[in-house]
Amino acid sequence: MPPTQMAQLMDGTGLARRITAQTAAKAAEISRRAGVAPCLATVLVGEDPASVTYVRMKRTRCAKAGIHSRHIPLPATTTTAELIDTLAALSSDPEVHGILLQHPAGPHIDERAAFEAIAPEKDVDGVTMHSFAAMSFGLPGFQSCTPGGILRLLDEYDIEIAGKHAVVVGRSAILGKPVGMLLLARDATVTYCHSRTTGLPALVREADIVVAAVGRPRLIRGEDVKPGAVVIDAGYNPGNVGDVDFDTARTRARLITPVPGGVGPMTIAVLLAQTVDAAARQLGVPGH
Ligand code: NAP
Numbered sequence: 001m002p003p004t005q006m007a008q009l010m011d012g013t014g015l016a017r018r019i020t021a022q023t024a025a026k027a028a029e030i031s032r033r034a035g036v037a038p039c040l041a042t043v044l045v046g047e048d049p050a051s052v053t054y055v056r057m058k059r060t061r062c063a064k065a066g067i068h069s070r071h072i073p074l075p076a077t078t079t080t081a082e083l084i085d086t087l088a089a090l091s092s093d094p095e096v097h098g099i100l101l102q103h104p105a106g107p108h109i110d111e112r113a114a115f116e117a118i119a120p121e122k123d124v125d126g127v128t129m130h131s132f133a134a135m136s137f138g139l140p141g142f143q144s145c146t147p148g149g150i151l152r153l154l155d156e157y158d159i160e161i162a163g164k165h166a167v168v169v170g171r172s173a174i175l176g177k178p179v180g181m182l183l184l185a186r187d188a189t190v191t192y193c194h195s196r197t198t199g200l201p202a203l204v205r206e207a208d209i210v211v212a213a214v215g216r217p218r219l220i221r222g223e224d225v226k227p228g229a230v231v232i233d234a235g236y237n238p239g240n241v242g243d244v245d246f247d248t249a250r251t252r253a254r255l256i257t258p259v260p261g262g263v264g265p266m267t268i269a270v271l272l273a274q275t276v277d278a279a280a281r282q283l284g285v286p287g288h
Contacts (some may be wrong), residue, residue: 006250007251020064039095082106135147136184162188204224217238
């Protein structure tokens with residue numbers, strides 16, 4: 001028996017570090033030219049421990065990259081109308097260049113209505129309908145951060161997208177749907193799968209590019225990965241387990257993202273990069 005060929009790992013940690021170093025350099029240049037640092041407003045409703053941790057991580061990374069962050073913690077009892085007022089005020093505050101509403105915002109909040117209160121030019125988390133339309137039409141605009149990170153990873157490894165069959169498993173508004181639209185805008189043939197899809201394994205077997213974005217440990221079996229496929233595992237489940245059965249998938253794939261260290265680190269890198277781009281545009285710093 002010939003030795004099994006193992007897939008090359010796609011190093012999201014390294015790419016995120018390089019992108020963030022470029023972002024920090026741009027932030028420094030903006031601060032020097034405009035006299036103010038780029039500023040990200042983070043809005044958190046309630047005190048869900050995971051959300052508190054995510055926001056803290058994002059703010060720490062901002063600080064390291066020379067991006068100022070303004071944190072607005074709101075009580076769990078905040079109504080949709082109050083949240084919209086807060087987001088609208090930040091949208092018209094010239095000192096704020098990007099806005100992040102940490103989600104989920106809570107079951108009593110109309111999250112779509114809240115997201116739409118974010119001005120498109122400050123939607124650095126890529127959550128508004130405006131940003132979704134830009135992603136769908138392949139127009140300039142802010143991308144949802146995890147999907148944007150996935151596309152940057154594909155580009156980093158020179159993965160051909162045009163004409164390839166991409167199977168996206170998951171259709172959430174922040175991940176599955178936008179990553180599929182970004183791939184479609186790059187001329188992939190895209191199949192979306194979700195909880196009502198029948199015959200998922202057969203669809204996965206057809207994929208040149210598999211994007212797993214479900215939140216079910218090892219749902220995608222290695223034996224269903226087409227030999228030579230590119231496997232992007234966005235899933236993050238307890239115990240550092242992805243949505244793909246990594247050990248078997250890597251014996252068939254050409255390239256695969258590890259969990260952790262694949263897609264995960266890219267999300268914050270894209271958030272910071274888009275915050276600096278938003279600041280450059282709003283402050284009129286040329287060259288950005
Ligand atoms: P979500 O909102 O819960 O959406 C999950 C999607 O998976 C839904 O579209 C659902 O279908 C579909 N699904 C559920 N069970 C399925 C099944 N058995 N077969 C096929 N599809 C199924 O989750 P999300 O926010 O998109 O996150 C998905 C995963 O990505 C999670 O593990 C999350 O932790 C991870 N994530 C990682 C990052 C990062 O790395 N930075 C960022 C965001 C999310 P329906 O639409 O029919 O319900």
